[in-house]
Amino acid sequence: MKFSDFGKRFAGEIGIGELMDDLGDALVADPAPLMLGGGNPAHVPEVQAVFKKRMEDILSKDGEFERVIGNYDTPQGAKAFIGALAELFRGEFGWGIGPENIALTNGSQNAFFSLFNLFAGKFDGAIQKQILLPLAPEYIGYAEVGLEPDFFRSARPDIEILNDRLFKYRVDFDQLKVDDRVGAVCFSRPTNPTGNVVTDQEVSRLRDLANAQGVPLIIDNAYGTPFPNIIFSEAQPVWDENIILSLSLSKFGLPSLRTGIVIARKEIIRVVSRMTSVLSLAPGSLGPALAYDLVKSGEITRVSAETIQPFYRKKADRAVAQLRQEIGDDIPMRIHKPEGALFLWLWFEELPISSRELYQRLKQKGVLVVSGHYFFPGMQQDNWPHKNECIRVTYAQDDELVKKGLSQIATEIKEIYSEL
Numbered sequence: 001m002k003f004s005d006f007g008k009r010f011a012g013e014i015g016i017g018e019l020m021d022d023l024g025d026a027l028v029a030d031p032a033p034l035m036l037g038g039g040n041p042a043h044v045p046e047v048q049a050v051f052k053k054r055m056e057d058i059l060s061k062d063g064e065f066e067r068v069i070g071n072y073d074t075p076q077g078a079k080a081f082i083g084a085l086a087e088l089f090r091g092e093f094g095w096g097i098g099p100e101n102i103a104l105t106n107g108s109q110n111a112f113f114s115l116f117n118l119f120a121g122k123f124d125g126a127i128q129k130q131i132l133l134p135l136a137p138e139y140i141g142y143a144e145v146g147l148e149p150d151f152f153r154s155a156r157p158d159i160e161i162l163n164d165r166l167f168k169y170r171v172d173f174d175q176l177k178v179d180d181r182v183g184a185v186c187f188s189r190p191t192n193p194t195g196n197v198v199t200d201q202e203v204s205r206l207r208d209l210a211n212a213q214g215v216p217l218i219i220d221n222a223y224g225t226p227f228p229n230i231i232f233s234e235a236q237p238v239w240d241e242n243i244i245l246s247l248s249l250s251k252f253g254l255p256s257l258r259t260g261i262v263i264a265r266k267e268i269i270r271v272v273s274r275m276t277s278v279l280s281l282a283p284g285s286l287g288p289a290l291a292y293d294l295v296k297s298g299e300i301t302r303v304s305a306e307t308i309q310p311f312y313r314k315k316a317d318r319a320v321a322q323l324r325q326e327i328g329d330d331i332p333m334r335i336h337k338p339e340g341a342l343f344l345w346l347w348f349e350e351l352p353i354s355s356r357e358l359y360q361r362l363k364q365k366g367v368l369v370v371s372g373h374y375f376f377p378g379m380q381q382d383n384w385p386h387k388n389e390c391i392r393v394t395y396a397q398d399d400e401l402v403k404k405g406l407s408q409i410a411t412e413i414k415e416i417y418s419e420l
């Protein structure tokens with residue numbers, strides 16, 4: 001069968017596709033592999049109890065269930081929920097936003113498809129603009145979103161070596177060029193895959209650079225404040241008319257309900273809503289229905305800070321301690337400073353095999369991780385060994401499972417280095 005050029009993009013190997021397939025297969029495999037590969041958030045019991053209760057209320061209130069499942073929302077999304085979100089952000093951060101500044105999408109992944117293709121690609125049929133990712137490694141899910149070739153440009157970061165086997169990526173402003181080929185600048189904060197939090201100073205400089213070029217700064221806040229708040233370092237949330245902020249209910253506990261939230265100036269919201277109408281008529285209604293009370297009351301911020309953040313922080317600390325102990329001093333392993341999100345990013349300097357081979361070896365031993373090479377969309381320099389020396393490990397799952405998986409990784413890594 002012949003596919004169009006557009007179709008061929010999806011018919012080839014796609015990192016995010018491979019990852020989601022692995023995740024799906026793992027859920028039904030027997031014996032199940034130790035799943036340290038996906039981006040699935042944990043099932044946090046307190047949060048699930050809140051949603052269960054809310055679902056029961058919907059079911060028991062006369063006509064409510066029928067209303068929630070039986071009507072399309074507008075392409076912008078559930079109006080009452082959007083109003084509650086605007087109030088929450090005004091109250092929490094003092095941002096001057098109203099409902100006209102917010103659109104819902106079917107997951108924030110969907111929002112990135114719309115936003116990236118809105119600001120990069122061909123302009124006036126001629127000039128080709130790119131999305132600049134100022135600091136790679138960056139989220140695998142961006143990689144295939146652009147409809148034009150040569151869609152992303154990403155920059156190699158500075159690496160700051162820290163104590164206790166840690167390191168941190170920093171934006172290398174000396175190399176970063178926001179020129180007239182850049183259509184928007186985007187980063188995730190906290191970053192998937194590394195757990196990095198781009199610092200307030202870095203955000204401020206990136207904002208200045210984007211403003212000087214007259215292009216938007218897109219901040220992917222899938223793990224950030226005020227929800228789900230899986231962030232362990234100090235970071236000031238920012239928004240203004242030149243910033244597009246993307247949020248999601250997924251990591252708060254509703255990944256299956258596909259609810260993304262875009263905050264932007266109203267012209268952008270209007271176009272994103274139009275794009276939703278073309279791509280899927282309307283965003284799903286169930287996520288907003290389940291989360292409405294939490295947002296309206298502001299409880300979503302409290303639950304995020306008091307339940308979700310400590311839940312993941314404990315897991316991160318435990319995983320780091322175990323790796324430090326089990327890997328031993330002879331192996332040149334470093335861990336990116338865990339500042340948020342669900343992952344540890346492990347760097348094995350001068351790894352004798354590629355990270356892709358390491359992924360395969362671990363898969364054979366029954367542990368799924370993600371090879372780090374996927375996370376450099378738009379990076380031209382193929383000669384940077386670092387790209388093939390890292391893996392992403394999720395610590396969000398059950399503690400026993402994570403412990404076994406990390407032990408298996410430690411054993412395999414020691415074997416690989418001993419084969420030298």
Ligand SMILES: Cc1ncc(COP(=O)(O)O)c(C=O)c1O
Nearest residue numbers: 039107108109188192222248250
């Ligand atoms: C950084 C980042 N952005 C966006 C997404 C997309 O999430 P969703 O489409 O579930 O909102 C993810 C999912 O893992 C992510 O890690």
